[in-house]
Amino acid sequence: MAALSSPLLGARHIQNLSAATVLEPHWGYADRAVPCTSDPGSCAYLDVVYSAHDRGMLYSGIFWSIIGAILLIWACWRHYDRPMMSPILVAPQLSGLYKIRRSFAALTNQFLLPDACRIIFGRTTRLQVLVLASLASYLLVFSFVGMSYNTWVTPVSGMANTYNTRSSIGPWADRIGVFAYALTPLSIMLSSRESFLSLITGIPYQSFNFLHRWLGYIIFVQSSLHTIGWCIVELRLYQPQPSVGIEWVTQTYIVWGIVAMILLLMLFALSTPWGIRATGYETFRKLHYVLAMVYIGACWGHWKQLKCYLWPSLIFWFLDRGARFVRTAILHYHPDRFDQSRVLSFKPAEAAITRFPDEEHGDVIRLDMENPQDIWAVGQHYYLCFQKGSIWQSHPFTPLNAPTLLQGKVKHSYIFRAKKGETKKIADLAATGIPTTPVILTGAYGEAIMENLTPDTNIICVAGGTGITYVLGVLLELAQQQAPSPDRKIELIWAIRHTSNTKWISEELSLLRKAKKDLNLKVKIFATRDSNSRPHSIEVDEPSKTFAADEDEKAVQVKPVCAASDSDVCDCPSGSVEKLGGSANSSQRHPSLHKMIPGFLQDTVRGPTTVFASGPGGMISDLRSIVASCNSGSKVWKGQERFDVSLICDDRLEW
Template structure:
């Protein structure tokens, strides 16, 4: 056997040269990207076809109508059900969620391809070929570098072709780096196995620059993978980003001086990808923030964006940019920076408004660092928000984020936990915008790449889980306005339905108050003598929209008598089966009245009665539209999704944004329901598209 750095032969079998093996790897990667691209193109065509069919009066435009679309729907259903499945491992009363089958399969497939490329045609038991294996693994390792850099960028070809946003590729970026560490370790291990019997490694380390450069590169790569773990990223994300970029720069330098000349092109490719992403981001940043490109913003100075900071309950800050210089689609986010409040920090925030509002709004929960400074500034400048003193110059980068347009589905379920409503509320409002466009007699015809007008959706289910009244107040006005507008649209388009439900997990006084006010507003007039326990007051239903037809005169309902009941008997617990409703899953189908949560307030019955009586002496207002249901406890998401799927006439969508627990539960529910209902397996059950957004880094 003869060996050189460019190739090797083994008997009569000729093996490709070392530089060819990374090319084989990218042939496989390119094939996977091509499949994702075709799927994205098909989804775009399907989206336009469905909206066109809806405008033509098709009864069920979201339902497959040909053998081709039916075959694709069946294939999609099988892939979704398998890829979203994950195993839950019981661990000390909790569940450890393993990665989904889809992610695991993708990583394992990548590992298999890498191992085949590393070992193909080589005899691993032959002592004389171990160095050949080491050289091969080194070539394959260097070849992976451009892919790692490509997956790290916010503007990358894979994302654009596949219709996938950068944040949904970030996990793949981390695993690509881990796979590179895996093959680099094999590369080093085979050389050590050859040198170890002769104690040759210390000599090589001293005498061969190639060896210590490779060892240094491997050590930096180990550090990169360790420092990229979730706890470190969450501990101080800004510090993580700085050291991460610096570490990769050092790693790339060591790889370049370690690699043979015929493989250094892959290092240059990685560097080119990095700078392309940075230059493209800089161009987008300059366009979004320099007032020169936006004549209407020139009066505000060199930078185009001025923001108002308003404090809200639960340590939340509302940041508002009026007349934003860029447009976006609901569900997208931007990176926002305010050097005057939080220098050298850049945070991604979901845009909580829609373009039709004429403003870009963010709801930011104060944690630590920059977000806490935002909240403190909002408190200090309260009352000066709209003045020149209260406005702060900010910069934005984006927008980023994409998903399949929800307007193409027959039914959608939007679930949010806490501030996850910043993602789902704009999506809900966009649905109403689509319904309004359906009623346009002569829709304007845009360009080929413009989004089509209208919406296929018939049924929308919106569920929001909040802790207390304070969180609900963030979107109470918008939700009430949405429902009022829906009632107007329903008069014009009969075959649409909207259900909005709020679950309050730990605010007994609010749920009791809302139930009392709602019962008095909706109760029929009673001429019988009132009971002894009476309090007089006014219940006001706040009108959230000038177009509301609910109470067009003054939007007030006078209730002269409010009946209160007092009892010294304290219930054993506030939820079913003696459990706390804060931790109990509530099925709304079995709820006759909102549950009471006795665990969140003092347990004494007399205290509750006196508090309730004191509140009823004051003027109170219904916080949300009367048709918006408010329950105590946590939702049984599986029942909610099942109800929506059972009435669907075509493909449905389930969108969830919130804590990881809620996201994991919804994913499991969708998989189980798809299996139970045998989606696209001859039962007539239609497909379910799942989109998840979670909190975290």
């Protein structure tokens, strides 16, 4: 962006301040000297420069106004559009607005839930890509409209036969530079764990990570084009060269601009999958925090006239970091507990470690702890920092138990597979026989996934491996309800490698077995790499298309038969472990979700269905397509709620 900080810049910008009768202010830009006393071509160029900038500020203001209006409408919609519960009927009385909402939700799931262009966007829904496309379209259109495009050849003052070529490249580069600044606060908001957007919309903060990442790519492209545009102008079109270019590039605001561009390039490179793999996720995350703040400072040094966009960015960033610190302090500050010196102290929770050895895929670790605190909502997660590993790293884990407050304490239980890094350190610690480890908690974060469930909502939980932690809390919470709905159907589908994996949550499975009849619950567990050595009848099923299975292979599925080792886990036939595979080297089998989900819906009595899921990315992608095919907005509008199927999955898979 051009400035008036030196005589040479003033000459190039043809602003004769001494002859001006008034300095006309322009928000976010240098004041304009009025009237213009230069040659007609230069004055016409200045008209384009200032009008293009003013419109750019207007368009960025409209952009933020649209975001504000969307958030306001969203907040009102969430507040007023809730089902009215009847004291007589089990099912809610649905208002007309609620019916419209459910029909629209079914229609949205039908067309926008599946993955979109996975080779470019990864495992991301069409809805998120549509939002990104809408944002990018606005920026693309308004980067060009409202601007005159022309070229002016003007004489250089005091130099015969020397001319400057002034064009609309400069004003256009300024326009996209303004947009890059205007997008910075939104990028910070989309990355915040203590998310202001989540408070308004109810969408968990991790669901904004996709937009944050791609908005960063857009800012990088805008900043690169802004830099290239002005390099063309200052190093080629303005004369005489190279003196003009050297004078320009050595100015303070240009130096800060170069620093900002280098920092942005580093942020871009480190955020790519290659960059994250090369540095490690924790290193990438901490570098991202630091580089982002230094980048905002460099932007301030480059063009402080646009600090109206930089102040909010800094405020949101510091509020996020401060709120995280406060959350952690509250969880571990217990005023009724003193150390021997009678001084209040910060106490981490002491977690009991249970290790389940697995040499092939990495040990599974279970942590059980108690902490004096308020209860969390089912579906939320905590960040765990293992003090004996590194206090500079924390990892998100979902409690597998339903939150219950007993004598002022809440129990936490977690399971995770220890492959490398901090989790591997905990596994090594457990292998030495050490029974406990101190843990620092931060949270709870994420969505209360049972908040909008009505009594007639049918529930099917699908999990793969340790993903059972996300869905198990739902089932345990339902088991604690005093008056379960008799018409509601509930089912658990859990795919594990080996039957012995059920020991991870044997206590919780026992609780579900006791509540199975009251809940109308079916438990289906599939051991994908175990073969049943006992005589049993088998049937050949259609080839499974889920979990990226080989379509040319017949999946051999075992009818429910409980082995002796399963008796402490399940009751035949509904809770048996079906052994679908053979050895670890054989072709892996998986449950046929593309048949099981529609079959579940076909047997429902009434009401919509919610699918809770957590597991491998392939499973989530398959479920998105399956659930989308089960939805029909038109049928829901006609009263067939069976075709209103929603999917709630663990979005942390996309981190």
